[in-house]
Amino acid sequence: MGEHYGVAVTARPARPPVLPTLDVVATSLRDELAAARARNTSGPVHVLDVGGGSGAWAVPLAVEGCEVTVVDSSANALAVLRSRARDAGVADRVRALQADVDALPEVTDGVHADLVLGHGLLEYVDDPAAALRALADAAAPGGLVSLLVANRYAAVLARVVSGRVGEARRMLADPAGRWGPADQLLRRMDTAEVTALVDGEASLTLERVQGHRVLADLVPEHAPDAGAPDDLAALEELAATTPPLRDLASRIHVLARRAGSDHCS
Numbered sequence: 001m002g003e004h005y006g007v008a009v010t011a012r013p014a015r016p017p018v019l020p021t022l023d024v025v026a027t028s029l030r031d032e033l034a035a036a037r038a039r040n041t042s043g044p045v046h047v048l049d050v051g052g053g054s055g056a057w058a059v060p061l062a063v064e065g066c067e068v069t070v071v072d073s074s075a076n077a078l079a080v081l082r083s084r085a086r087d088a089g090v091a092d093r094v095r096a097l098q099a100d101v102d103a104l105p106e107v108t109d110g111v112h113a114d115l116v117l118g119h120g121l122l123e124y125v126d127d128p129a130a131a132l133r134a135l136a137d138a139a140a141p142g143g144l145v146s147l148l149v150a151n152r153y154a155a156v157l158a159r160v161v162s163g164r165v166g167e168a169r170r171m172l173a174d175p176a177g178r179w180g181p182a183d184q185l186l187r188r189m190d191t192a193e194v195t196a197l198v199d200g201e202a203s204l205t206l207e208r209v210q211g212h213r214v215l216a217d218l219v220p221e222h223a224p225d226a227g228a229p230d231d232l233a234a235l236e237e238l239a240a241t242t243p244p245l246r247d248l249a250s251r252i253h254v255l256a257r258r259a260g261s262d263h264c265s
Contacts, residue, residue, distance in 0.1 A: 013173035017088055017150045019060045021071050025148060025212050025253050029057075029115070032255075033064060036114040039142065043157040044093075048138050049111035050101050054080035055094070062090035066115075071107060101131045104138050119148035123185045128197055141260025144256045145204060147171035148212060148255070152177030154250045191247045194254050204256040210240040211249025221230035 019026035036045045045066045049058045054069040054077045062068045062085060078096040085094040090160040101121065116139045118131070125131040135145050152171065159168035159179070167179035179186030191195075191209060199208045216236045238252075239245040250254055 002099045009091050010044075017060045018062070018063060020259040023148075023213065024237055026060075027237070028208065028253070029061070029146065030064075032115055032146075033061075033066065036143075037233075039145055040114065040150075045115065047112070047115045047117065048108065048114045049117040049119070050104065050135060050138075051124070052081070052117060053077035053120075055084045055259060057082045057117055057119060058094060059090065062093040065093075067095075068112075068156070069094050069097060069108065069113070071099050071101070071104060073098065073100050087129055101125060101134050101262070104134045108138060112143065113138055114140055116143065116145045117148075120143065120150070122147065122189070122194075122197075123187055124149050125186070128187070129200060132197060132201050132204075136201050136256075139258040141258055143258045144207075145256045145258065147194065147256070149164050149190045149194050149252045149254070150177075150185060151211075151247070151249055152190050153250050155188050156249055157248065158250075162227050188254065191243075191252055194252050198254055198256045201256070203259050205259065206254065206256050208241075208253075208255040209246070210253045211246040212240070212251040212253045214245050216237040217250075 021031060024081055047058070047061050047068045049061075049068060049070045051072055052058045053072050053074060055070065058070045058081060058158060070081055072079065072081075075098055080096055081094065081096050082091065085091045095217045116135050118135045121135075122128045124129060124172045132145075132147075135147075139145055155177065156168045156172045159165070159171060164179075171177055172181045172189070176186065177190075180184065191215045193211055195206060198204055214236060219232065240249070
């Protein structure tokens, strides 16, 4: 119970976090969960979220019934993750491990996952190819690796729109897509760079490249048909795989399959 202007009110229980609906990344992950459950009917889907921090993806996936291991170097982020998992009632399905990506084999005890997430990871690691190799090695044969990477071209446009033209120029000219030494990201990538990185990892086969929230965030709140979620979802799904719109999305989403078909987790 709580009080608001002297009137006792009953606090509503918070809804458990779920994967968003108007989101092509979430849709792709749901499809993969269904496929993984079909491959392995003897237990839950195992997810490894590397760099998953406070659980933006991990907790909703645990709510979906997955067993999720989050590996992150930040103790503070992992503390938030544990709290979110408890609040969502899925603390027993979320394991938090503090480590860097290059320590995956040691901290995961060689257990392989049906789905491996590297969302917002490649922007921060010293060696993206080595990080991708570690993600691929952590996936079960036939498992999926999901990458979500900051897009350099979207960042350039965002700087221009906000009037930071100097930063936009430096970001576009810099091979790593950075605007200067104080930039918190080590790199931003474009679609060609991300796909080339995946193509260079022999154990992975590229399955899908799409933009993440290409147009949904641009729709005015009071547009005549802004309240038509089915139309917006269909538009976003189409734009996500349609160049050049796809290549201007704020983030690039790549799905790649680990070689092999036997399921072992």
